[in-house]
Every structure is written in structure tokens, then in C-alpha cells.
Amino acid sequence: MTRFLVRRLGLLALVVWGVVTATFALVHATPGDPARATLGDKAPESAVQALRAEWGLDQPLGVQYWHFLTDLVSGNLGTSFQYRSPITALLAERLPTTLLLMLMAVTFAVVISLPLATWVAVRGRGGSDIGVRIFGAVAQGTPTFLIGTLLVIVFGLKLHWFPVGGYGRTTAEHLHSLVLPAMTVALGIVPMLVNSLRASLTDALQSDFVAFGHSKGLKPATVLAAYAIRNGSISGVTILGIQAGVLAGGALVVEKVFAIPGMGSLMLAGILGRDFPVVQATTLVFAGIVVVVYLITDLSYALLDPRARLT
Amino acid sequence: MRGATVGQPLLKVEGLCVDVSIQGGEYAALKDVSFTVQRAEAHGLVGESGSGKSLALRSLMGLLPSNARVSAGSAYFNGTDLFANNGRNFRKIRGTGMSMVFQEPAVALNPIARVGTQITDGIAQRKGWSRKQAREYAVHMMQLVGIPHPELRVDAYPFQLSGGMRQRVMIAASVACEPELILCDEPTTALDVTVQAQVLALFDGLRTELNAGILYVTHDLAVVSELCSTISVLYAGQLVESGSAAEVLGNPREEYTRALLAATPRIDEPGQRLRSIPGTTPALRDRPADYSFAMRMADHAPDSLSIPEEH
Numbered sequence: 001m002t003r004f005l006v007r008r009l010g011l012l013a014l015v016v017w018g019v020v021t022a023t024f025a026l027v028h029a030t031p032g033d034p035a036r037a038t039l040g041d042k043a044p045e046s047a048v049q050a051l052r053a054e055w056g057l058d059q060p061l062g063v064q065y066w067h068f069l070t071d072l073v074s075g076n077l078g079t080s081f082q083y084r085s086p087i088t089a090l091l092a093e094r095l096p097t098t099l100l101l102m103l104m105a106v107t108f109a110v111v112i113s114l115p116l117a118t119w120v121a122v123r124g125r126g127g128s129d130i131g132v133r134i135f136g137a138v139a140q141g142t143p144t145f146l147i148g149t150l151l152v153i154v155f156g157l158k159l160h161w162f163p164v165g166g167y168g169r170t171t172a173e174h175l176h177s178l179v180l181p182a183m184t185v186a187l188g189i190v191p192m193l194v195n196s197l198r199a200s201l202t203d204a205l206q207s208d209f210v211a212f213g214h215s216k217g218l219k220p221a222t223v224l225a226a227y228a229i230r231n232g233s234i235s236g237v238t239i240l241g242i243q244a245g246v247l248a249g250g251a252l253v254v255e256k257v258f259a260i261p262g263m264g265s266l267m268l269a270g271i272l273g274r275d276f277p278v279v280q281a282t283t284l285v286f287a288g289i290v291v292v293v294y295l296i297t298d299l300s301y302a303l304l305d306p307r308a309r310l311t
Numbered sequence: 312m313r314g315a316t317v318g319q320p321l322l323k324v325e326g327l328c329v330d331v332s333i334q335g336g337e338y339a340a341l342k343d344v345s346f347t348v349q350r351a352e353a354h355g356l357v358g359e360s361g362s363g364k365s366l367a368l369r370s371l372m373g374l375l376p377s378n379a380r381v382s383a384g385s386a387y388f389n390g391t392d393l394f395a396n397n398g399r400n401f402r403k404i405r406g407t408g409m410s411m412v413f414q415e416p417a418v419a420l421n422p423i424a425r426v427g428t429q430i431t432d433g434i435a436q437r438k439g440w441s442r443k444q445a446r447e448y449a450v451h452m453m454q455l456v457g458i459p460h461p462e463l464r465v466d467a468y469p470f471q472l473s474g475g476m477r478q479r480v481m482i483a484a485s486v487a488c489e490p491e492l493i494l495c496d497e498p499t500t501a502l503d504v505t506v507q508a509q510v511l512a513l514f515d516g517l518r519t520e521l522n523a524g525i526l527y528v529t530h531d532l533a534v535v536s537e538l539c540s541t542i543s544v545l546y547a548g549q550l551v552e553s554g555s556a557a558e559v560l561g562n563p564r565e566e567y568t569r570a571l572l573a574a575t576p577r578i579d580e581p582g583q584r585l586r587s588i589p590g591t592t593p594a595l596r597d598r599p600a601d602y603s604f605a606m607r608m609a610d611h612a613p614d615s616l617s618i619p620e621e622h
Binding site for chain 2: 124206207208209211212213214215216217218219220222226227230231234304305306307
């Protein structure tokens with residue numbers, strides 16, 4: 001177990017380094033000068049040059065990369081060009097919001113998918129099965145921003161159940177205003193989750209061990225929960241893990257649609273304002289989230305299935 | 312004492328018909344099958360693959376696959392009509408009245424539950440036992456079925472045990488509620504011969520100690536002659552012969568039973584070629600409604616049972 005963890009953490013560091021380097025290269029290959037973008041078109045060239053020197057943009061790319069890496073290792077993510085404040089402070093403010101959004105999205109996705117998949121699997125082939133498949137195909141083919149807009153129109157503008165945007169001040173307001181964004185992200189991964197759960201639950205329900213559970217005279221609900229669902233949901237955990245990237249991407253778009261002050265909107269603002277350090281830092285954090293989710297997936301897999309504990 | 316009524320057979324199956332639907336077509340997999348099992352008696356249900364013997368067992372447990380159904384006939388367990396009351400009678404009888412030992416413990420045990428839990432979950436739920444009580448009983452049952460060092464193995468998972476041990480766990484789970492009738496679906500097929508003999512002895516012990524009836528499904532006449540006092544021979548879903556074991560095996564009246572007996576390897580005739588019955592039982596879809604063994608023999612007349620005598 002310890003060796004497994006050490007190996008995985010080493011791999012994690014490697015992936016993060018790769019992502020960080022790729023981002024660095026991309027950001028510097030993007031046309032547009034951050035100093036010019038900050039000062040505006042009318043600023044004198046000398047002022048722009050002075051700012052470039054202050055930010056170290058006049059140095060060779062290799063030197064900049066070296067400074068970037070050494071700062072990163074010491075925990076310094078740099079200073080935002082736009083906000084003129086340390087990025088660690090910006091992240092500390094916004095990361096919890098995005099994490100809460102993703103957590104709520106996963107919770108919604110599971111709460112919707114598991115009962116739906118169980119219901120379809122228990123009923124077998126027929127109307128409910130076809131209905132859920134059609135719903136899945138439609139939901140999977142609909143882009144996140146469209147689902148978000150539809151939810152806003154129905155539950156925000158028509159029914160007034162939830163705010164159409166913003167984040168509020170208190171924790172209760174935060175949670176309330178995250179419902180629609182989280183639901184939007186959740187609906188993006190529900191179809192795949194339902195499909196995989198339905199398939200594995202159907203297999204489990206037809207298995208000999210479920211028949212054996214019944215033959216012992218256990219209550220049908222016990223057989224369903226302890227035999228069928230516990231076995232069938234292992235595939236769902238894998239799918240959830242694989243979808244971590246989709247989840248992060250969804251959070252990015254959804255924060256823009258709903259004006260949520262999280263990591264995603266920070267990243268978008270960074271890209272539009274040529275704010276290199278912000279783009280690099282937010283990408284790093286998103287990559288970190290995805291890699292950590294993969295690790296958690298593997299660990300929970302071992303928790304659910306004793307056969308996976310040996311490796 | 313157990314709720315036994317004097318003179319009434321433990322299990323009485325009359326005119327049992329099971330239909331299977333394959334790709335929209337209905338096929339008769341069991342046709343008018345009748346037999347009885349008395350208390351403390353082992354009854355063998357013998358036949359080749361495709362004879363419908365496993366289907367018969369599953370129909371008696373109410374565990375038919377979703378594409379099969381009982382179309383006619385009745386089955387009375389201790390006078391209770393099993394097929395009445397829309398399947399609810401099965402729930403009362405499973406575990407305490409009837410239990411089933413499956414063919415492949417590797418797939419019939421829940422892969423992610425501890426073996427101790429699987430042995431006692433039925434009885435613990437019925438009696439409202441605590442974890443500790445259930446664990447103690449599991450150790451006791453494992454001892455009873457001859458698992459060495461049960462206290463070390465009670466917390467193991469099925470994949471950590473050998474095939475023989477797994478089958479013993481399955482047997483322990485099946486008899487944990489001291490059922491009056493044990494249905495066995497070729498439980499020794501996956502085991503080597505030494506373990507097979509031990510398991511058969513175990514069943515015989517349970518029969519006398521628990522005064523339980525045994526309905527033993529197999530294709531292996533050697534097993535039947537060792538364990539069973541009465542026999543029914545099934546061919547292609549039809550009962551071709553039944554009676555006491557001595558009678559059927561010693562003086563078979565039907566051609567099929569004779570062919571089956573001739574195909575059993577004998578230790579007292581060394582050096583003889585292994586005999587087989589030509590052909591196989593055709594798949595359900597490919598056999599005419601009035602299919603019989605004579606038709607199979609007619610199809611394979613040239614390469615018949617015996618070696619040509621002219622040489």
C-alpha cells in the first residue's frame with residue numbers, strides 16, 4: 001500500500017510538471033503583450049517597456065522558465081498582472097468555491113444516477129429502459145452552457161427557486177446559488193454514469209450471487225443493496241474518476257455562465273487579460289485537482305473491492 | 312420439532328412445464344415433469360447438459376432467469392403451493408424451508424463480502440443477531456462443514472479460498488438456517504475427485520443429522536449411485552425414467568438410461584475405450600416439439616454406440 005502510494009505520488013508530480021511546462025509554453029506562444037494589455041493602447045512605449053522589465057518579460061524565455069519553476073517549488077505562484085496581488089491569495093479566495101461546486105455536482109450526479117440506473121436495471125428491458133436511454137443520448141449531446149441556460153430560464157427566471165447568478169455572502173446563500181451551476185455540471189456526466197451503472201447493475205442482478213442471496217431467504221431490499229448495488233456501483237466509481245476532467249472543464253464554463261467567483265472565472269479573466277501567472281497557476285490547480293481525483297478513485301476502488309487491495 | 316405432516320411428501324412436483332422465450336419464440340424446456348422427495352431422502356435428478364435439470368431446480372426456488380416461466384404444473388413444499396400467491400410463498404420458504412447449493416461457488420458467492428457474513432446474513436437477519444453472534448455462528452458452521460481453522464478464515468473473502476473451501480462455505484451458507492430441503496445444482500462439478508468425495512459425505516451427513524431432504528441435480532451417475540436412493544432421469548426436458556436408484560441403475564428400462572450408464576467409465580473394465588452417446592441434445596430452438604432420444608439415435612445410426620463387431 002505504501003509503495004503504491006509513493007509510486008502514485010511520484011507519477012502525480014510528473015504529470016503536474018508536464019502540465020505546467022505545456023501551459024508555460026502555450027501562454028508565451030499566445031500573441032499579445034501583457035504589459036500593453038494592462039496599460040492600454042495609448043500608453044507610451046517607454047512605460048510598456050518599463051513594466052515588461054518589472055515583470056521580467058524582457059528576459060530570455062529559458063531564464064523566465066527557470067524562475068517560474070524555482071518559484072513554483074518554493075510555493076510562490078507569482079503576482080497577478082491584472083489584480084496586482086499574489087496569486088496564492090487569489091487562489092485561497094476562489095479555490096474553495098470551485099471545490100464546493102465540483103463536490104455538489106458529483107453529489108447531484110450520484111443522487112440522480114444511482115436510483116435511476118437501479119430502477120431501470122430492476123425493471124429490465126421496456127419503456128423505462130428506452131426512456132432513460134433517449135434522455136441520456138439527448139443530455140449527452142447537449143452542451144453544458146445550453147443546459148445551464150435552460151436551467152436558468154426554468155428554475156431561475158420562471159419559477160424563481162434559485163438565483164440566476166452571483167454567489168451571495170453567507171454560506172447558505174453560497175449553497176443556494178450553487179444549486180443550478182452544480183446541477184448543470186452534474187447533468188453533463190449523468191448520462192454516462194447512468195449507462196455504465198445500468199449495465200453493471202443488470203449484470204449483477206442476473207448473477208448467481210444475487211440468486212444465491214435470494215436463496216438464503218434474505219429480504220429483497222437487502223439482496224439489492226448488499227449484493228447487487230455494492231457490486232454494480234464499482235464501475236460507477238471508475239466512470240466518476242474518468243469524468244474528473246469533464247467535471248473541471250464543466251466548472252470552468254459554468255462559473256462564467258452563472259458569474260460565480262471561482263477558479264474557472266479567474267482562469268478565463270487571466271486568459272483574456274494576458275495575465276500569464278494567473279493562467280499558469282489556475283491550470284496547475286485544475287490539473288492538480290484532476291490528478292488527485294484519479295488517485296482518490298483508485299483508493300476508493302480498493303475500498304469497495306477487496307480483490308483490488310492486493311496490488 | 313419441525314412442522315412435518317406425517318405421510319405428506321416433503322416436495323411434490325406434478326406436471327411441471329417451464330417455457331423459455333428466445334428471440335421472441337417460446338420453447339418448452341421442461342415438459343410434464345413429476346417427482347417427489349421425501350424427508351431424509353436424497354433424490355437424484357439426472358441428465359445431460361440441456362436436459363433442463365438446472366431449470367427445474369431454479370423454478371422450485373423461484374429463481375428462474377427473466378426469460379423463463381412456469382407455464383403449467385404444480386409444486387408443493389410441505390403442502391404449500393410454491394407457485395401460488397404471485398411468488399410470495401418463495402420468500403417465506405427460502406432459507407429455512409428450502410435452500411440451494413449452486414454449481415460454481417466462484418460466481419455464486421458475493422465476491423466483495425466476507426465469507427463469514429455470507430454464511431450467516433440470512434439467519435442473522437431473521438433472528439436479529441448482532442455482528443458478534445453471527446460471527447460465532449459462522450465459525451461454528453464452518454467447523455461443521457469441515458473447514459480447518461475457521462476462526463482464521465471467517466473474515467476471508469471468497470477469492471482468498473480454494474475451490475473446495477469455497478464450496479464448503481456455500482454449503483455452510485445454505486444449511487445455516489437448517490433447511491428441510493437442500494437443492495443441489497451439480498455442486499461437485501468444479502471440484503477434484505477427492506474433494507468431491509468429501510463434499511458428498513458432507514451432504515449425506517447433513518441428510519441424516521438435519522433429517523433434510525436432498526434434491527441433487529447432476530450428470531454424474533457415479534455421484535448419484537453414491538448419494539441418492541431414488542432417481543429421475545431427464546432427457547430434453549422430459550422425464551424418461553424414475554424409481555429407486557438400485558432399480559434404475561441396476562436394471563434400466565429406457566434406452567437413454569442404458570446409454571447414459573454405458574457412457575460411465577468403469578474401473579472394473581480397464582483398457583476399454585471410453586464410450587459416449589453420439590451427438591448432443593439439440594438446442595431448444597432446434598428440436599421438434601415431440602423430440603425424443605430415439606430421434607437422436609436415428610440421426611446418428613452409422614456411428615452408433617458400439618464398435619463394429621465384424622472385426
